[in-house]
Amino acid sequence: MSSTKSEDGPRSRRSNQSNRTRSTDSEVLNISESKPLTDILAEVFEDETEGHINVLELLGKINQCGFLSTQDVRLRPLMDRLLISDTANDKYNFYNIKKSVPVSDLKDLPSNCTDIIKKTIFGKALIPEFSRFAEDLLTMYNSVAEIKTGKIPDFLSSTTKNADQWGVSVCTVDGQMWSCGDSNIPNTLQSCSAAFSYAIAITKLGTQRVHKFVGKEASTHGFMNTLDLDKNDVPHNAMIQSGAMAITSLLLQEHPNDLPSSYENIVNFYERLAGNKPLKINNTVYLADKSRCDRKFSIAYLLKEHNGFPPNCKLKHIIDLYFQLNSVEVTCQTGAVMAATLANGGVCPTTGDDVLSRTAVQNTLSIMHLQGMYSYSGEWMFEAGLPAKSCTSGMIMIVVPGMMGMCLFSPPLDHNGNSTRALEFGRRMAQRFALHYLDNHISAPLRKENLSRRQDGTESHEMAIMKVMYAAAYGDINLLSRYHELGLSIDVCDYDYRTALHLACCNGNIALAQFLLDVGVNVCVMDRWNRTPLDDAIKYGNEELVKLLKNHGAGEGPGPIENEYDK
Incomplete structure (x- = not known):
């Protein structure tokens, strides 16, 4: 039974501003999803040669849907069968891809690879019209690039950062990716590491153990480096410096006298969150942090006085590991995957690796709501309604639960310590699309567009x-x-x-x-x-x-x- 909407009937403002009409190849071609993949490919991407498919059309369709065929590891089995040469160092590029292959060569692809191809053909990806979504993002990116306010912190001025650097990456829970600008420039996680370390600690140790050492409420002052404790004499939450140090001590407890092993174990979790991308420390930032560590030691001694660390953990090791984790570098692209892993309930979208427990993700997003944007957290929650974590390297990670993760980078910061460009981009995203956590639950404003096919009810x-x-x-x-x-x-x-x-x-x-x-x-x-x-x-x-x-x-x-x- 199909809809019989009249083309000539009167329409209100609500109707004129409703979501874009969507159509899929499956609706046009009337192809059954239950058919074998090779039959579907032969029908949709048939080449001039009988029994062959047009490879460029197939890959073009996949990339248009936001799945990066030359980068997505889930598509490697497909790409391996399309290569002209298997010996080149940079073999996964379009110059090394056959223009046409027998459809029989694409039999028995792994299920995660087949899933992407079918989502592309049948319009079942989370954001079906990804290319139009990307156009909207590019328009916002270019507009926000004109913002010149903000100041680069002194500790970043001595590095390679400059006021013109501006990068954005988006990753959906399906692994659809979009990046623009300086999205490949490495940036230190700084306080963003606190969110992921907290999630790892809960996954490994459980909520009850972790919350003996950190609270679950917003800091009185809203800043990261506050010295005060809550009514239970523990840090207010895991996002401020005292809370991050307490979490670091819990992660160090597994190897209290082996700092390298502790660092390696935690960063291994970070890499899994980022889709198995290798991560390393920025030694310049690490040494710069250590050179001005007096306040950190003051906070650490305050915690020690109140039994804020597990026994047998050396104060020097806690501080050192804390600085190391803050100095881990990610790009916007890897950061977006990390944020998307939180959006996906702890499962990395690009690998399917179940990295974090569901409880850990829920708790982490809750604390990000409370404290993730420093003293601007309340206003951010009011404007955007999205869990986010900002840091002084100019990066902001934003999580849209069940939909996507975003990582934005621009060094100039406002008086609250948040990147001015990244903050404005996040605001415009929340204004343009129904992403606020109350949108679609109470009543989304009419000007907003719902992105997700799954959320608009068209799956069934x-x-x-x-x-x-x-x-x-x-x-x-x-x-x-x-x-x-x-x-x-x-x-x-x-x-x-x-x-x-x-x-x-x-x-x-x-x-x-x-x-x-x-x-x-x-x-x-x-x-x-x-x-x-x-x-x-x-x-x-x-x-x-x-x-x-x-x-x-x-x-x-x-x-x-x-x-x-x-x-």
């Missing part, structure tokens, strides 16, 4: 029908409005070809009928007995409803088909 047509008809039967206009804002068609019909407007007319619900007409449903659709909504309104004698329908171009059916219900 039958489920969409059930939701809409249930809401219409109970006259729940608010619920129908929310479905409409999420991109769900409310012009669907049930097995009797009856629509929500039919139900509104049978129930005499003028307010519901007005809403449905405002969003442009088909006023002349007929059910299986040739009844239109106007026929139902006439049958139940609602003159006001009859007038309303006629004013919107409604007509009567050719005559009802008699059935047992009418007798």
Whole structure:
């Protein structure tokens, strides 16, 4: 049963600003997803040579969907079968790819590789229209690049940072990637490491053990380097310096006298979060941090006085490991994957590695809400409604739970210690798209667009029908409005070809009928007995409803088909 939306019917402002119409190749070609992959490829990417497929069209489609064929490790089995030469150092590039291959060469690909290809063909990736999404991101990137406010911190001025550096990377929970600008420049994690170390500690040690040493509330002052403790004489949370040191001591406890092993174990977790990308320390930043460590030692001694560290951990080792973790370098691209791992419940999108426990992710995102943006955290939560972690290297990591992770980098900082460009980009993302944690749960503003096919209800047509008809039967206009804002068609019909407007007319619900007409449903659709909504309104004698329908171009059916219900 398909939607029968009228092209000429009146539409309100809500309808004009609804989500973009989506179509997939599977809908156009009418291909069954249950077919073997080779049959699907042969039908969609058929080459001039019989039994061959056009490789460039296939890879172009994959890349357009946001899956980077030359970089995504999940696509390596596919790429290995397309290579001209297997001996080149940089073999995964389009110059080393065959233009055409027999479709039989692509049999028995691994399931994660097949999954990406099918998501691409059938439009089942998290963001189906990824290329249009990328265009929006590029527009925002270029606009934000014009911002010249902010100041580079003194400790970064002595390194290679400059005010013009500006990079952005986005990674969805499906592993769709987009990057722009200086997204490959390595930047130190600084206080962003606190979020990941906290998640690792909970995964390894459990919530009860970790929260004996750190609290779960916002700091009184909102700054990272506060010396005060909470009512239980522990750091307020894991995102401030005292809390990060306490977490570091817990991670050090496994090898209290073996600093290299502790560092290696933690960074191994970081690398798994980043999709198995190798990470290293920026020695210049590490030494610079150590040269001005007096306040850190003051905080550490305060914690030691209040038994804030596990026994047998040396203070010098705690401080040293803390500085090392802060000095680990990531690019925007690897940082986006790390953030996307949090968005994906602890499972790395690009490898499928289950790195963190679900409890660890939930707790980490909660604390990021509270303290992730320093003293600006409350305003950020109000504006964007997204867990985020900022650091003084000019980087901000933003997590959209269940959807994507973002990593943004620009060295100039505002008075709160947040990157001015990255902060503005995050604001514009939240204004442009329905990403705020309350969007789609209460009522997303009409100007926002919902990105995800999974969230707009189009994965299951039958489920969409059930939701809409249930809401219409109970006259729940608010619920129908929310479905409409999420991109769900409310012009669907049930097995009797009856629509929500039919139900509104049978129930005499003028307010519901007005809403449905405002969003442009088909006023002349007929059910299986040739009844239109106007026929139902006439049958139940609602003159006001009859007038309303006629004013919107409604007509009567050719005559009802008699059935047992009418007798």
